[in-house]
Amino acid sequence: MPSKRKSTKARLIEAALDLFAERGVTETTTKAVAERANVNEVTLFRNFGNKYRLLLAVIEDSAVFAKLVHALVEKANSKETVAEFLQEYAKESLNTLEKAPDLVRSVVGEAGNYPVENRLALGKGFAEANKYVADCLAEAIAASGAESHFSAEQIVSLLNSFLFGYFTIKSTAEGYLLWDNDDEFIESLTALFLQGIIAAKEHPATTLKFEAIEDLPANLVRSLLLQAKKLGKQEYAIVYVLFGAGLTVEEIINLERSHSLVEPQQHLLQINDGAVRRVPLNHWIMGFRYGSPTANPLTRWLKNRKDERAALFINDSEQPLSELELRNIWQLVAADLLTPLGKVPTVEQARQTWCVEMLTKGIGLEDLSILSGMTIKQLRPYAQIAREKAAIEQATNLDRKPSI
Known part of the structure; x- marks a missing residue:
């Protein structure tokens, strides 16, 4: 059976x-x-x-x-x-x-x-x-x-x-x-x-080869922002957010108007894509000031809007800006500009530059991890670059002092 x-x-x-x-x-x-x-x-x-x-x-x-x-x-x-x-x-x-x-x-x-x-x-x-x-x-x-x-x-x-x-x-x-x-x-x-x-x-x-980190010098960042300003209010606002908050392209295209939190003493961006967090929008970028919490390239862009769309950045059809469209805007902004290595700046380098600048200003790795959504391990290479910059600055300052 x-x-x-x-x-x-x-x-x-x-x-x-x-x-x-x-x-x-x-x-x-x-x-x-x-x-x-x-x-x-x-x-x-x-x-x-x-x-x-x-x-x-x-x-x-x-x-x-x-x-x-x-x-x-x-x-x-x-x-x-x-x-x-x-x-x-x-x-x-x-x-x-x-x-x-x-x-x-x-x-x-x-x-x-x-x-x-x-x-x-x-x-x-x-x-x-x-x-x-x-x-x-x-x-x-x-x-x-x-x-x-x-x-x-x-x-x-x-x-x-x-x-x-x-x-x-x-x-x-x-x-x-x-x-x-x-x-x-x-x-x-x-x-x-x-x-x-x-x-x-x-x-x-x-081992895994991470994307090479190459932060941009102050004069190039200044040129990128001025070039964006010439192209239009939205272009200026986008590049300002890239260098002022260190967001990724994906995070920027998912921003909505309600995510821009303006207060008298600070301007925050609410990030709901990926690592949920709030990020302060810097007004001093690489030695130059770009407005205040209540009056800056982003707030001016929003005040200039005539539509009722929720998206923070939109295309000509008043639809949320796509990743490809944002990258095309960056290409227009970066046209004819070169990094110290002789390459056209990439949009990813804006985030890299922001990370290095924040560390150079004195923020700790743990705090930067909270703001960036990156792990401390991911941020360690940025910390090394920041230390190198600090060492160069110290050596330069010493060179100005006469030897005894």
């Missing part, structure tokens, strides 16, 4: 796997599965209860999914380096997904129709699989003498997200992928993880 029940379950799972792939989970009926397996529908209910529990059994027990994770990790563990582990795992994962693309698309695309219990069970299954892979990856990382600021489970979760995203786009869209084949994608993915997430202790150069 046990052998017969197992055989019946196996036939039902196999039939369900075929029908889920052919018709999708939602359109597949229990009656159709029972007929495909040559059993009556009551037998299906007795073995699985309902269609969604049958779906779980397909994922857990079918030839496609059974012991999948263990098999993937066993192959990956046979490799000698973390890079080879990642490449082998990625390769085998994509190969497995491609064995049943219709089923994968159906399971994911129709998941919103499943009962909560079923989705929780799926989530639990994914979490358990993720943990098993993470344990093996952690061993591989430790054996290779590497380290990471991310946990092994976070790394595997990121890796699986990249792999599944790539597979989904590849299997549903045409002409979009930037890689000619899977091998090129896997090579790029491995390089990303090794350079940005997992780094060898003995090779600091392989």
